[in-house]
Amino acid sequence: MAGEKGSAIQPAKGKLGVMTVGMGAVATTLIAGVEAVRKGLAKPIGSVTQMGTIRLGKRTDNRTPLVKEFVPLADLNDVVFTGWDIFPEDMYGAASHAAVLDKDHLTSIKPFLESIKPMPAVFDQYYVKRLHGTHVKQGKSKCDLAQQVRSDIQKFKSQVDRVVVIWCGSTEIFLEPTAVHQSVEAFEKGLVENDPAIAPSQIYAYAALKEGVPFANGAPNLTVDLPCMIELSRQNGAPICGKDFKTGQTLIKTVLSPAFKARMLGVSGWYSTNILGNRDGEVLDDPESFKTKEESKLGVLDYILQPEKYPDLYGNIYHKVRINYYPPRGDNKEGWDNIDIFGWLGYPMQIKVDFLCRDSILAAPIALDLVLFLDLAQRTPALRNIGIQEWLSFYFKSPQSAPGLYPEHDLFIQSMKLKNTLRHIMGEELITHLGLEYYD
Numbered sequence: 001m002a003g004e005k006g007s008a009i010q011p012a013k014g015k016l017g018v019m020t021v022g023m024g025a026v027a028t029t030l031i032a033g034v035e036a037v038r039k040g041l042a043k044p045i046g047s048v049t050q051m052g053t054i055r056l057g058k059r060t061d062n063r064t065p066l067v068k069e070f071v072p073l074a075d076l077n078d079v080v081f082t083g084w085d086i087f088p089e090d091m092y093g094a095a096s097h098a099a100v101l102d103k104d105h106l107t108s109i110k111p112f113l114e115s116i117k118p119m120p121a122v123f124d125q126y127y128v129k130r131l132h133g134t135h136v137k138q139g140k141s142k143c144d145l146a147q148q149v150r151s152d153i154q155k156f157k158s159q160v161d162r163v164v165v166i167w168c169g170s171t172e173i174f175l176e177p178t179a180v181h182q183s184v185e186a187f188e189k190g191l192v193e194n195d196p197a198i199a200p201s202q203i204y205a206y207a208a209l210k211e212g213v214p215f216a217n218g219a220p221n222l223t224v225d226l227p228c229m230i231e232l233s234r235q236n237g238a239p240i241c242g243k244d245f246k247t248g249q250t251l252i253k254t255v256l257s258p259a260f261k262a263r264m265l266g267v268s269g270w271y272s273t274n275i276l277g278n279r280d281g282e283v284l285d286d287p288e289s290f291k292t293k294e295e296s297k298l299g300v301l302d303y304i305l306q307p308e309k310y311p312d313l314y315g316n317i318y319h320k321v322r323i324n325y326y327p328p329r330g331d332n333k334e335g336w337d338n339i340d341i342f343g344w345l346g347y348p349m350q351i352k353v354d355f356l357c358r359d360s361i362l363a364a365p366i367a368l369d370l371v372l373f374l375d376l377a378q379r380t381p382a383l384r385n386i387g388i389q390e391w392l393s394f395y396f397k398s399p400q401s402a403p404g405l406y407p408e409h410d411l412f413i414q415s416m417k418l419k420n421t422l423r424h425i426m427g428e429e430l431i432t433h434l435g436l437e438y439y440d
């Protein structure tokens with residue numbers, strides 16, 4: 001039952017258009033997966049919006065609706081896809097190339113997948129060294145390219161009721177914010193002057209936010225994690241979130257490390273290595289793109305373990321992350337962790353985790369939840385103009401938070417934050433887990 005606040009949320013009427021920038025492994029697994037679910041061929045496993053429940057009120061109240069029945073989300077039958085890629089293959093060709101889903105699954109939805117063809121992309125090999133794109137826009141300046149993306153969005157907008165854009169494109173080289181990112185005005189000047197600090201992902205983000213369209217960033221690039229994008233997002237009521245889908249190894253890291261900290265167990269070393277053989281792995285084989293990913297993966301432990309507060313336990317951790325491109329594995333990544341911990345009186349112990357995961361199988365439901373939740377945020381007065389949707393941190397390796405505010409990485413804090421945000425916008429009581437009332 002929606003409270004007073006819930007009734008202020010606009011209903012999810014009509015079609016939701018989802019535009020994916022990059023139509024590779026994650027995007028095709030998302031699009032094919034949604035169609036397979038719509039056709040009753042498979043279940044949306046891993047999606048909180050589709051399978052999750054939410055407890056409301058007291059434990060004795062017995063009110064635990066499905067998330068999608070509690071908040072007004074777009075129905076999967078109302079979701080329409082399009083996007084951009086630097087390769088012209090349709091979604092059937094791209095999904096076959098990505099080789100995440102079985103041929104049987106793809107064949108059963110072949111006509112649908114063939115009907116979705118990427119629009120030409122904004123691309124510059126300077127920012128992704130290992131790719132050679134052929135299906136790319138030509139423009140006089142970055143400003144001209146941004147206008148072309150805006151007109152793609154406008155065209156799609158005229159065919160649907162609402163639009164969300166999600167970056168499922170490759171990881172760009174490591175960039176740091178510069179003066180050009182400090183305000184919308186400086187960024188617009190930079191677009192005209194072709195400032196090299198403006199990467200293609202930022203051009204899409206700018207175009208979407210200018211059009212008042214929410215933007216999620218599934219890669220570790222800066223993209224919307226910039227003052228100018230936060231300003232634009234707030235101005236235009238277009239919510240943003242990022243960065244980098246939290247899928248395999250980092251998911252496990254943000255589950256295990258809070259457990260060590262909760263039990264005051266020390267950690268002296270954490271060695272993480274990955275082998276993967278998909279196109280993402282090939283792109284990350286370039287040291288400049290790897291650096292972007294490395295930064296995103298390394299931050300997690302520092303924030304969760306707080307070595308400055310617990311120098312005896314975490315003051316001396318050796319944390320290393322490696323990613324190796326290993327073609328035989330394709331999208332089936334192996335994430336291997338060796339964790340050296342210590343307990344009572346400093347006695348050492350070891351934990352080994354070998355996660356034989358499927359990268360895009362883990363990422364696709366995240367991408368789905370993000371687009372549905374961003375669309376919800378835009379229809380929700382309390383969330384629409386706040387810019388960064390920190391309550392979606394749950395889905396990211398390197399969650400964006402307000403400038404100067406440290407991000408929450410602990411998966412369970414993130415999950416509580418997400419569900420409490422849903423309770424809050426629907427006018428339901430927040431759940432603190434205090435529970436004293438049961439013992440009165």
Ligand SMILES: NC(=O)c1ccc[n+]([C@@H]2O[C@H](COP(=O)([O-])OP(=O)(O)OC[C@H]3O[C@@H](n4cnc5c(N)ncnc54)[C@H](O)[C@@H]3O)[C@@H](O)[C@H]2O)c1
Nearest residue numbers: 022024025026085121168169170171219245279280359363
């Ligand atoms: N697969 C996962 O589980 C996972 C997890 C976390 C983050 N990510 C990130 O998500 C992104 C996508 O991953 P993926 O496995 O789908 O990779 P992928 O290589 O299969 O797909 C990326 C696609 O983006 C396209 N592309 C690159 N630059 C583009 C541009 N400027 N405009 C339009 N298209 C562009 C590429 O041609 C490619 O088809 C990567 O940045 C990756 O690091 C993936």
